[in-house]
Amino acid sequence: MRLDKLLGALGLCTRSESRELFRRGRVTVNGETVRDGAKNVAEDAAVCLDGKPLDTRLTRHVMLCKPSGVLTAAEDPRQKTVMDLLPPVYRALGCMPVGRLDKDTTGLLLLTTDGELAHRLISPARHVDKVYRARVDGVLTQEDAAAFAAGISLKDFTALPARLEILSPDCGLVTVQEGKYHQVKRMFGARGKTVVQLHRVSFGPLALDEDLQPGQYRELTEEEAAALQKAAAGSHAT
Numbered sequence: 001m002r003l004d005k006l007l008g009a010l011g012l013c014t015r016s017e018s019r020e021l022f023r024r025g026r027v028t029v030n031g032e033t034v035r036d037g038a039k040n041v042a043e044d045a046a047v048c049l050d051g052k053p054l055d056t057r058l059t060r061h062v063m064l065c066k067p068s069g070v071l072t073a074a075e076d077p078r079q080k081t082v083m084d085l086l087p088p089v090y091r092a093l094g095c096m097p098v099g100r101l102d103k104d105t106t107g108l109l110l111l112t113t114d115g116e117l118a119h120r121l122i123s124p125a126r127h128v129d130k131v132y133r134a135r136v137d138g139v140l141t142q143e144d145a146a147a148f149a150a151g152i153s154l155k156d157f158t159a160l161p162a163r164l165e166i167l168s169p170d171c172g173l174v175t176v177q178e179g180k181y182h183q184v185k186r187m188f189g190a191r192g193k194t195v196v197q198l199h200r201v202s203f204g205p206l207a208l209d210e211d212l213q214p215g216q217y218r219e220l221t222e223e224e225a226a227a228l229q230k231a232a233a234g235s236h237a238t
Helices: 003-009 013-025 089-091 116-121 142-150 183-190 221-232
Strands: 027-029 047-049 059-064 108-110 132-139 163-168 169-177 196-205 217-219
Touching: 027 163, 059 221, 108 116, 116 142, 116 221, 132 183, 142 163, 142 169, 142 183, 169 183, 183 196, 183 221
Parallel strands: 108 196
Antiparallel strands: 027 047, 059 108, 059 217, 132 169, 132 196, 163 169
């Protein structure tokens, strides 16, 4: 990739601004000053700006502990979004949420620059489990669990069979393989229960990192990213 294009992709400067960086000798590649932004650089090249090494990876996968009150969206003119919780480089690289969590839903949200991976992960055909801990206003019963397992008919679609594991009279773990708008809340609503708290604990092979506090994030490890790719291909990682 051209060096000036790489700096732009990382959100460090515009193409015109990069010319000034090169003119002043502020950019080095593998220890050598580069004054021509048209120079092509290898993926493993050591690029520095003002002597500081740059993370030049264009592909990023992020695990975010989404707090309540934040929109799952790339941007919004009036409300805070999950992208506002991340450094600007992720927006510059085109990192986007994988599916959606409602504004008041908390927990594991994945974001990636790989649009094809995101599409496969949220496709019901890939059978990628999403697990939520739901607290309801009401008492959960085995009849509710049986209804979830059979597939609940809603106004505009019938939800695929899901698993409801009852943890306490008013709390359960719900496993679904699709993620339509307000789906889990609507499924409980069809059973006469109102969800008062919803928290996603896992997505496919990945569980929410317990060290992450609401609003905090970290990038996935290579092993985690590989497990996601395997899940997206329709192979269940263990």
